[in-house]
Amino acid sequence: MKHIVIIGNGISGVTAARHIRKNSDSKITIVSAETKYFFSRTALMYVYMGHMKFEHTQPYENWFWDKNNIELKEAFVGNIDTSKKILNFTNSETLTYDTLIIATGSKPNKFGWPGQDLEGVMGMYHKQDLEKLEKYAPDNKTCKRAVIVGGGLIGIELAEMLRSRKIPVTFLVRETSFWNGVLPAQESKMINNHIKEHHIDLRLNTNLKEIKADENGRVKSIIIEETGEEILCDVVGLTAGVTPNIDFLKDSGIELGRGVKVNRFLETNIKDIYAIGDCAEQHEAIGQRRNIEAVWYTGRMMGETVAQTICHKKTAYKPGHWFNSAKFLDLEYQTYGWVFSEKGKKENEAYFQWQHPVDLKCITISFDKNTHQFLGINTFGIRMRHEIFDKWLTENQPIEHVLEYLSDANFDPEFYKLHEAEILAKFNKENNTNILLKKKSWKRIFAR
Amino acid sequence: MKIIKQSGLIIFLIGLATFIGIIFTGTFSLTQSELDTFIKEKGFKSEVIKTQLKNTIVENKDLNIFEFSSGVTTALETSNNHYNKLISKYNSEKNWAKKGEQYQYKISDKPHSLSFTLAKKAGKGFAAENTALAWFLTFGLGIIGALMFIIPDVILLGKPGIKNDGIFLNAATNRGWIGWFAFIFLVTFYILLYFYPDYIVNWVYLVDPISISISGNPAGQWFLYGFLYCVVMTVMAIRMYIKYRHNKYQILRTTSVLFFQIVFAFLIPEILVRFNKPWYDFKNAFPLDYDFFFQWNLKELLASGGFGLFILVWGIVLTIVIVPVMVYFFGKRWYCSWVCGCGGLAETLGDPYRQLSSKTLLSWRVERIIIHSVLIFVLVMTGFALYTFFTQKGVVLGIQTQTIKDIYGFLIGSIFAGVIGTGFYPIFGNRVWCRFGCPLAAYLGFVQRFKSRFRISTNGGQCISCGNCSTYCEQGIDVRAYAQKGENIVRSSCVGCGVCSAVCPRGVLKLENGPEKGRINPTEILLGNDVDLMELVNK
Numbered sequence: 012m013k014h015i016v017i018i019g020n021g022i023s024g025v026t027a028a029r030h031i032r033k034n035s036d037s038k039i040t041i042v043s044a045e046t047k048y049f050f051s052r053t054a055l056m057y058v059y060m061g062h063m064k065f066e067h068t069q070p071y072e073n074w075f076w077d078k079n080n081i082e083l084k085e086a087f088v089g090n091i092d093t094s095k096k097i098l099n100f101t102n103s104e105t106l107t108y109d110t111l112i113i114a115t116g117s118k119p120n121k122f123g124w125p126g127q128d129l130e131g132v133m134g135m136y137h138k139q140d141l142e143k144l145e146k147y148a149p150d151n152k153t154c155k156r157a158v159i160v161g162g163g164l165i166g167i168e169l170a171e172m173l174r175s176r177k178i179p180v181t182f183l184v185r186e187t188s189f190w191n192g193v194l195p196a197q198e199s200k201m202i203n204n205h206i207k208e209h210h211i212d213l214r215l216n217t218n219l220k221e222i223k224a225d226e227n228g229r230v231k232s233i234i235i236e237e238t239g240e241e242i243l244c245d246v247v248g249l250t251a252g253v254t255p256n257i258d259f260l261k262d263s264g265i266e267l268g269r270g271v272k273v274n275r276f277l278e279t280n281i282k283d284i285y286a287i288g289d290c291a292e293q294h295e296a297i298g299q300r301r302n303i304e305a306v307w308y309t310g311r312m313m314g315e316t317v318a319q320t321i322c323h324k325k326t327a328y329k330p331g332h333w334f335n336s337a338k339f340l341d342l343e344y345q346t347y348g349w350v351f352s353e354k355g356k357k358e359n360e361a362y363f364q365w366q367h368p369v370d371l372k373c374i375t376i377s378f379d380k381n382t383h384q385f386l387g388i389n390t391f392g393i394r395m396r397h398e399i400f401d402k403w404l405t406e407n408q409p410i411e412h413v414l415e416y417l418s419d420a421n422f423d424p425e426f427y428k429l430h431e432a433e434i435l436a437k438f439n440k441e442n443n444t445n446i447l448l449k450k451k452s453w454k455r456i457f458a459r
Numbered sequence: 460m461k462i463i464k465q466s467g468l469i470i471f472l473i474g475l476a477t478f479i480g481i482i483f484t485g486t487f488s489l490t491q492s493e494l495d496t497f498i499k500e501k502g503f504k505s506e507v508i509k510t511q512l513k514n515t516i517v518e519n520k521d522l523n524i525f526e527f528s529s530g531v532t533t534a535l536e537t538s539n540n541h542y543n544k545l546i547s548k549y550n551s552e553k554n555w556a557k558k559g560e561q562y563q564y565k566i567s568d569k570p571h572s573l574s575f576t577l578a579k580k581a582g583k584g585f586a587a588e589n590t591a592l593a594w595f596l597t598f599g600l601g602i603i604g605a606l607m608f609i610i611p612d613v614i615l616l617g618k619p620g621i622k623n624d625g626i627f628l629n630a631a632t633n634r635g636w637i638g639w640f641a642f643i644f645l646v647t648f649y650i651l652l653y654f655y656p657d658y659i660v661n662w663v664y665l666v667d668p669i670s671i672s673i674s675g676n677p678a679g680q681w682f683l684y685g686f687l688y689c690v691v692m693t694v695m696a697i698r699m700y701i702k703y704r705h706n707k708y709q710i711l712r713t714t715s716v717l718f719f720q721i722v723f724a725f726l727i728p729e730i731l732v733r734f735n736k737p738w739y740d741f742k743n744a745f746p747l748d749y750d751f752f753f754q755w756n757l758k759e760l761l762a763s764g765g766f767g768l769f770i771l772v773w774g775i776v777l778t779i780v781i782v783p784v785m786v787y788f789f790g791k792r793w794y795c796s797w798v799c800g801c802g803g804l805a806e807t808l809g810d811p812y813r814q815l816s817s818k819t820l821l822s823w824r825v826e827r828i829i830i831h832s833v834l835i836f837v838l839v840m841t842g843f844a845l846y847t848f849f850t851q852k853g854v855v856l857g858i859q860t861q862t863i864k865d866i867y868g869f870l871i872g873s874i875f876a877g878v879i880g881t882g883f884y885p886i887f888g889n890r891v892w893c894r895f896g897c898p899l900a901a902y903l904g905f906v907q908r909f910k911s912r913f914r915i916s917t918n919g920g921q922c923i924s925c926g927n928c929s930t931y932c933e934q935g936i937d938v939r940a941y942a943q944k945g946e947n948i949v950r951s952s953c954v955g956c957g958v959c960s961a962v963c964p965r966g967v968l969k970l971e972n973g974p975e976k977g978r979i980n981p982t983e984i985l986l987g988n989d990v991d992l993m994e995l996v997n998k
């Protein structure tokens with residue numbers, strides 16, 4: 012029987028395993044050094060915040076693996092002998108495979124800051140990071156202040172986590188405004204304010220110079236590059252992005268770039284070895300996507316795809332329209348299609364924007380200046396229907412169509428205040444148009 | 460703000476302590492003439508109980524409630540024992556005439572109910588005499604303290620939004636010692652309420668004036684319960700309003716259950732009594748209202764003229780037409796989360812415990828077995844009851860109708876719905892009764908599962924499997940299991956509380972009523988991936 016081994020039990024590896032199991036009886040083994048059972052990395056924050064227990068982050072009950080005949084191996088792969096098809100574990104055990112899927116995910120970036128390996132400095136990626144945080148920042152007596160370095164999605168989550176235990180937080184962000192490499196200024200500004208309202212000491216335009224230790228080798232303070240200011244703290248969170256977690260592959264003969272290089276079929280340069288999820292790097296970017304996509308959904312989609320290939324239905328990885336979502340403290344964000352920040356957007360791309368006068372709600376629609384084709388939407392504080400936007404993107408609808416039928420797309424809970432009329436009025440005014448809002452129609456919503 | 464909150468807690472605890480303490484106050488005794496009138500009213504012929512009661516509760520002037528209760532129950536027992544002995548004596552002597560004579564002396568009253576009725580006439584002391592002050596020191600302090608504890612959250616919780624910080628780090632909401640204490644308190648409360656009402660007669664005194672002003676009659680234990688229920692729901696509804704102030708669905712839903720509890724379950728029935736009509740809760744549908752088809756109820760309704768007939772027809776139409784039709788259009792939530800009193804308590808008092816419900820597959824299996832057994836039980840019992848009503852035969856298939864009704868009333872009506880259903884909130888999560896026991900929920904569930912426009916839509920591929928939805932589902936539904944497959948949730952047990960949708964950090968879930976077509980949408984590959992692949996695998 013063919014033995015399929017998957018290194019990494021994150022969303023990509025586990026999705027691959029599940030789909031392979033649906034289509035074949037091959038022996039499947041999932042290897043992971045982090046935890047025995049799959050858990051949702053995106054939910055780590057909620058464990059520290061007390062919204063959930065760790066067991067709640069596990070999407071499948073423990074009997075699931077046995078029942079589906081998926082073996083779990085807890086060990087760290089030190090290196091791979093690709094010619095003999097053997098995995099060598101750091102505990103000197105070995106495992107042979109016929110087909111190998113590398114799904115080892117990411118690790119937090121460290122940019123060589125002095126002091127970056129001191130006690131009390133941590134990333135926020137693995138379960139072990141959570142345990143470290145619990146140790147060094149159990150409450151605001153043990154941790155009188157924490158400094159977070161790097162203003163991305165994980166950084167703001169870490170800030171929210173620490174604030175839930177009333178720990179003072181200083182948040183160092185290199186950019187002039189939070190996440191403005193990705194978000195348009197309107198949204199970025201809204202988040203800046205929101206962060207401050209949550210009593211987080213947000214420092215924009217600020218870089219870390221070094222982390223200083225006390226006599227016991229523990230974090231004592233950090234120094235800011237620009238001003239030389241010293242901030243006393245007990246914990247430093249490094250959240251300046253992630254890189255593929257592939258150091259153990261260095262001498263394996265597998266072609267590596269920043270990640271494991273793969274083609275559209277998620278195949279590496281060596282036969283029977285595939286790579287998926289955060290650690291996979293496309294030779295050529297797909298559409299406007301990045302070569303390495305470190306998000307949950309793409310990990311899952313690569314898992315879905317590679318399973319087909321391995322089960323003899325060779326299938327290329329062809330992700331559909333881009334979508335994503337996040338939550339910044341109390342502020343929900345969704346995006347469908349492409350909306351680039353002012354810095355990143357191309358010459359033909361224009362915005363239509365609307366912002367609620369009081370509430371934390373706003374949208375940015377990106378469209379083509381010349382053809383009026385709808386390119387994408389960012390919404391803050393309003394939930395939207397994925398299916399509808401996916402359809403509109405596929406149909407290359409113009410922005411006017413999107414606005415006319417916007418009511419179909421709203422996904423907020425029942426009885427929420429709707430804003431489509433205000434949004435449309437603003438568009439009509441700005442563009443001298445006279446589009447009338449169509450009433451929500453179930454028929455259209457379900458017409459596929 | 461923090462200081463207000465903490466003083467609120469202290470005031471609440473003082474109120475609670477007085478409330479518990481007041482049970483032990485007061486003295487209970489009757490005068491001879493009061494006792495004679497009572498015995499006459501009841502038509503007791505037993506001489507034994509007369510003397511027994513005289514010796515205990517008339518002669519002794521300073522009995523506390525427990526001594527009083529034991530006096531009455533012993534009197535009752537002694538009397539019945541006495542005549543039982545005579546019965547067996549004459550039986551062995553084959554003296555049938557004498558034997559038959561003895562039965563008229565036997566008393567079928569439940570000991571603690573009898574004791575309650577007597578105690579209600581016999582009380583002196585703080586609760587009975589200084590009722591207003593006693594009310595203030597118990598209910599009053601409890602309410603003021605609780606509100607002082609709750610209202611500062613408007614500021615302390617920070618900006619509107621989901622505020623579940625620390626729930627699993629807190630001894631009250633994570634089965635810690637506070638949770639266990641609350642459990643013991645609630646269970647004891649229900650046991651006293653259902654089985655030892657005489658022990659809590661002092662509480663009933665506290666609400667006498669209120670009862671008299673509404674129905675014209677002094678309060679009984681069920682009036683106390685109804686009043687307490689409304690108070691607790693109102694206070695905890697304020698907590699809901701603050702906690703979910705960003706979420707209009709939650710606000711409207713909470714207002715609705717509160718309205719139906721106070722107006723339909725509490726005020727209207729009491730006012731009906733004032734006008735000499737039968738006590739009836741218009742929203743309480745059979746089979747939750749399990750004694751609707753019992754002989755005594757049918758008789759009472761039929762004896763109350765046109766109005767009674769109207770209730771009878773309404774009750775039947777409610778169960779057979781209104782309930783399922785509404786479930787078709789809106790899902791069972793219209794009843795369970797917008798109208799029902801049990802649901803109302805679960806969604807207010809129980810909300811802090813919703814995360815404790817078990818999500819395992821095993822518990823789902825157990826749930827289905829138990830809830831459907833209760834449904835069958837109630838249907839069989841009602842069949843028996845109706846048979847008895849129409850044929851006037853008390854025995855069906857060799858089983859006493861009364862026995863099966865008693866078993867249901869004890870096991871399901873009291874132990875399951877009350878002691879376990881509410882008492883176990885702090886351990887098994889709120890809605891223990893609604894999830895495992897309620898026969899009406901089982902019935903609505905069938906309709907919801909197989910013929911309804913209601914579903915929880917899953918938003919394409921947006922789920923990140925975080926598990927917030929499953930954790931906070933009070934019905935123990937593993938919502939994530941569906942959401943992460945891009946599949947709509949159409950489970951029969953979903954009561955449509957909307958909290959899974961509220962807590963989802965990625966906007967994945969929406970409760971909605973839409974066309975039946977496409978309601979159930981099994982998927983393997985989620986939206987967002989290669990369209991060809993989705994079609995290939997999902998077909």
Ligand SMILES: Cc1cc2nc3c(=O)[nH]c(=O)nc-3n(C[C@H](O)[C@H](O)[C@H](O)COP(=O)(O)OP(=O)(O)OC[C@H]3O[C@@H](n4cnc5c(N)ncnc54)[C@H](O)[C@@H]3O)c2cc1C
Binds near residue numbers: 018089135168923
């Ligand atoms: C705090 C946080 C929040 C996030 N929130 C979101 C979000 O909201 N939305 C979103 O789209 N994405 C989010 N992400 C990103 C998302 O979690 C990742 O993209 C996704 O988990 C990657 O999955 P994966 O399967 O590729 O790898 P991983 O989940 O990283 O799994 C890889 C596993 O392999 C193991 N492993 C690695 N090397 C070895 C080895 N040599 N031997 C044995 N085992 C090994 C690792 O220990 C790990 O368990 C978040 C990430 C974090 C950290």
Ligand code: SF4
Binds near residue numbers: 915931955970
């Ligand atoms: S599935 Fe959602 S709406 Fe239904 S009972 Fe559970 S939490 Fe409430």
Ligand code: SF4
Binds near residue numbers: 943968
């Ligand atoms: S809360 Fe939302 S994102 Fe999290 S598992 Fe449930 S549906 Fe998915």
